[in-house]
Amino acid sequence: MKPAMLAILLASSTLFACDKEDQDLAPDKVPAEVKASLVKTFTNAINFEWEKKEANYEVDFDMNTVEYSALFTASGEMLMHKYDITATELPEEVKTVITQHYTDYRIDDAEVVDKAGTRYYQVDLKKDNMEKRVVLAADGQEQAQISYWD
Structure with missing residues (x-):
């Protein structure tokens, strides 16, 4: 073949x-x-x-x-x-956590997820050839118990 x-x-x-x-x-x-x-x-x-x-x-x-x-x-x-948002629409607390914990990563995609009346922010982060996906509450706390929704 x-x-x-x-x-x-x-x-x-x-x-x-x-x-x-x-x-x-x-x-x-x-x-x-x-x-x-x-x-x-x-x-x-x-x-x-x-x-x-x-x-x-x-x-x-x-x-x-x-x-x-x-x-x-x-x-x-x-x-x-969920729905798409721009990086500038993320809450300041979320942007601060990303800047502090994901140095040198850039926000590639951001979405608001509403689950049972609670709002979360899921963010695709990229750095060189690396990618991370994180889910954060409005106060910037990472939400490990909430799966990233593709």
């Missing part, structure tokens, strides 16, 4: 092996309760992309030119949602 074909075959098998529990869904495969909850909560949402995440439903969408994601149970209960 030619090296190029082998590389393509290996890359495609790796791609399909990842996230076996995550499945892209057509909108007609999403329960009506989930779609109704989404529209009720995010009235200006557009451009929906649905995935099945284990027993839950995740949707990526745009609202007012901002990228959002939300995670719902099959009955339509929203478990959490």
